[in-house]
Amino acid sequence: MTDMTDMTDMTDMTDRRTNTRGGATGVAIETSSLGRRYGRTWALRDCTLTLPLGKVAALVGPNGAGKTTLLHLIVGLQEPTVGSVSVFGAAPQREPQTVLARVGFVAQDHPLYKGFSVEDMLTLGRKLNARWEDTAGRAHLRRLGIPLDRKVGKLSGGQQAQVALALALAKRPDLLVLDEPVASLDPLARREFLRALGDAAATREVTVLLSSHIIGDLEQACGYIIILSASRVQLTGDIEAIRGEHRLLAGPRAEAEQVAATRDVIESAFEGTTTRLLVRLAGPVDAPAGWQVREPSLEEIVLAYLGRSELGDARATETALARPGLAEWRSREVAR
Amino acid sequence: MIWLTWRQHRGEALVIGTTLAALAILLIVTGREIYNSYTQLGVAACLANTSTLNPNCGTVINTFVDQFGFLHAAVPWLNLVPLLVAMLVGAPLVARELEGGTHRMVWTQGVTRLRWLAVKLALVIAGCLLAEGVMIAVLTWWGGPFTRLSGSFSTDAFDLEGTVPLAYMAFALAVAVASGTLLRRALPAMALTMALFMGVRLPVDTWIRPHYQAPITRNFDLVSGESLDRQDWVIDSGFIDSQGRSVDFTALINACDPNLLGEDKLTLIQCAQGHGFQGRVVYQPANRLATFQAIETALYMAMTAGLLGLTVFWVRRRVS
Numbered sequence: 001m002t003d004m005t006d007m008t009d010m011t012d013m014t015d016r017r018t019n020t021r022g023g024a025t026g027v028a029i030e031t032s033s034l035g036r037r038y039g040r041t042w043a044l045r046d047c048t049l050t051l052p053l054g055k056v057a058a059l060v061g062p063n064g065a066g067k068t069t070l071l072h073l074i075v076g077l078q079e080p081t082v083g084s085v086s087v088f089g090a091a092p093q094r095e096p097q098t099v100l101a102r103v104g105f106v107a108q109d110h111p112l113y114k115g116f117s118v119e120d121m122l123t124l125g126r127k128l129n130a131r132w133e134d135t136a137g138r139a140h141l142r143r144l145g146i147p148l149d150r151k152v153g154k155l156s157g158g159q160q161a162q163v164a165l166a167l168a169l170a171k172r173p174d175l176l177v178l179d180e181p182v183a184s185l186d187p188l189a190r191r192e193f194l195r196a197l198g199d200a201a202a203t204r205e206v207t208v209l210l211s212s213h214i215i216g217d218l219e220q221a222c223g224y225i226i227i228l229s230a231s232r233v234q235l236t237g238d239i240e241a242i243r244g245e246h247r248l249l250a251g252p253r254a255e256a257e258q259v260a261a262t263r264d265v266i267e268s269a270f271e272g273t274t275t276r277l278l279v280r281l282a283g284p285v286d287a288p289a290g291w292q293v294r295e296p297s298l299e300e301i302v303l304a305y306l307g308r309s310e311l312g313d314a315r316a317t318e319t320a321l322a323r324p325g326l327a328e329w330r331s332r333e334v335a336r
Numbered sequence: 337m338i339w340l341t342w343r344q345h346r347g348e349a350l351v352i353g354t355t356l357a358a359l360a361i362l363l364i365v366t367g368r369e370i371y372n373s374y375t376q377l378g379v380a381a382c383l384a385n386t387s388t389l390n391p392n393c394g395t396v397i398n399t400f401v402d403q404f405g406f407l408h409a410a411v412p413w414l415n416l417v418p419l420l421v422a423m424l425v426g427a428p429l430v431a432r433e434l435e436g437g438t439h440r441m442v443w444t445q446g447v448t449r450l451r452w453l454a455v456k457l458a459l460v461i462a463g464c465l466l467a468e469g470v471m472i473a474v475l476t477w478w479g480g481p482f483t484r485l486s487g488s489f490s491t492d493a494f495d496l497e498g499t500v501p502l503a504y505m506a507f508a509l510a511v512a513v514a515s516g517t518l519l520r521r522a523l524p525a526m527a528l529t530m531a532l533f534m535g536v537r538l539p540v541d542t543w544i545r546p547h548y549q550a551p552i553t554r555n556f557d558l559v560s561g562e563s564l565d566r567q568d569w570v571i572d573s574g575f576i577d578s579q580g581r582s583v584d585f586t587a588l589i590n591a592c593d594p595n596l597l598g599e600d601k602l603t604l605i606q607c608a609q610g611h612g613f614q615g616r617v618v619y620q621p622a623n624r625l626a627t628f629q630a631i632e633t634a635l636y637m638a639m640t641a642g643l644l645g646l647t648v649f650w651v652r653r654r655v656s
Binding site: 072075076077079096097100101103104105107108109111112113114116120123124125127128129130131164167171 | 343446
């Protein structure tokens with residue numbers, strides 16, 4: 001397993017494979033027991049994940065799940081409290097130059113200098129980056145009809161997002177990280193943005209990681225998903241494979257317990273006398289007699305895992321009640 | 337980075353440059369008049385040779401001071417220049433980025449945030465020091481006649497000559513940048529900058545500076561009077577009785593005849609001297625000026641270095 005070799009590499013801190021493209025394993029991002037605490041609250045905890053090279057990955061989860069924290073740890077804006085994060089084999093905080101040169105980042109609300117013209121922003125990118133591709137960015141913005149001499153503050157939200165994307169792409173990054181890039185955009189601008197992103201990802205060798213709390217739009221742009229909830233990673237993998245591994249079973253309520261007993265049930269719901277189970281398959285589909293089976297949508301899977309994580313947290317809170325201090329600490333975190 | 341620093345601060349540079357030019361013109365125009373008057377009234381001649389004092393010298397100096405004293409009295413307000421510049425330029429330097437979230441954009445370009453901070457600080461501080469230096473140069477020329485009258489050691493002159501004004505500027509900027517980084521908001525950072533800058537400068541001026549070196553205390557005959565240099569910095573002066581205790585003027589009157597108060601002052605002084613009273617002056621001699629400038633400069637530069645170190649620490653570790 002590639003995972004195993006990577007784990008051994010992680011423990012060997014002297015092994016820096018910074019110049020190879022993620023090393024022989026083809027890994028863009030790797031985190032190990034990564035956690036970040038603000039004061040006494042954990043924003044991200046025990047996060048272990050691997051993002052292979054070339055994936056266009058969606059990081060989904062509810063607001064406050066720790067998505068922004070994870071992305072900030074990846075681009076080196078924050079330092080881990082515990083654990084480690086490596087981007088192309090380098091630690092973003094310890095080797096910022098190595099990582100920053102290869103990573104394009106669009107922060108939440110795509111911050112730009114509002115008083116700068118679009119042209120000024122492009123100059124900024126050219127002056128601050130060793131690798132810079134001016135013409136593509138300009139052509140892209142011109143195609144979208146964004147005037148280069150206009151002040152950034154005078155552009156619409158969608159146009160500002162496009163300028164921020166153009167800036168990040170002009171770095172010719174090996175990894176593009178976007179924090180809620182479409183959250184503040186109207187549906188049309190959202191579609192245009194994701195199309196531009198998809199085009200860029202298709203024409204370049206770039207790994208993309210974008211966070212979102214809106215699941216609907218992601219399937220068209222992303223092939224990989226990381227589900228983050230309650231500051232922990234719940235599920236990660238190729239969307240197609242994940243959909244293939246899950247089924248929605250619907251059948252009589254009376255048999256529900258018996259059906260669920262032999263299966264990995266992620267979520268169960270009742271509608272009158274009907275039970276709906278979202279199960280994870282261990283092998284080929286084995287539909288119980290009299291039950292309906294269908295492939296769930298990505299949204300259904302995501303919501304099921306998010307629901308399960310809340311349940312998991314509730315259980316944990318119950319067991320921790322015996323220790324008042326810990327229970328209080330945890331409930332505060334759940335509230336967050 | 338140089339381009340970005342200029343692009344972000346060119347507006348402020350324009351404001352500071354224009355104000356500086358206006359101030360310089362004002363100083364040059366009034367300065368020429370001061371120098372003309374200084375020569376024409378004969379103040380220079382009076383100061384040149386104190387042993388053969390022109391009996392009119394008192395009047396001459398008074399006339400000169402009456403003519404331009406109001407301008408000279410306005411000059412200490414220029415001590416606020418570093419504070420104002422720091423509030424305008426320094427407080428928003430990091431805080432504005434944090435307020436707008438743009439630090440996440442600019443710190444994830446190809447330049448590390450430490451380099452970003454280093455270049456911005458270096459250029460902004462250098463630019464502000466240049467402006468302050470030009471102002472101080474013009475001001476030192478302008479105040480030349482006054483300096484020859486009362487020296488460079490008095491609080492009015494000391495603060496606006498030599499290297500200390502540059503140290504104040506660097507210190508003010510460091511206070512402002514650190515405040516902005518700590519508070520993450522430009523407006524509260526401006527308020528904190530004002531409080532900290534005044535909170536350091538006023539106590540240092542009043543209580544700490546007089547003790548950089550132990551001041552000299554000298555007792556003198558009341559009748560012959562003290563013979564201090566014009567350039568010496570008198571920190572305190574008063575009277576002592578025959579036991580050497582500090583007393584005020586009423587003690588002299590009470591010891592003699594209270595009725596003498598309205599009479600000839602010389603009679604009173606002779607009487608007081610007869611009772612063993614002496615004058616006492618506490619001062620720093622003029623030849624210590626360079627040392628005092630160096631000590632105060634070093635003091636402010638040390639605080640500047642400390643604050644910039646804190647800023648670097650906060651930007652590296654705490655802010656994201």
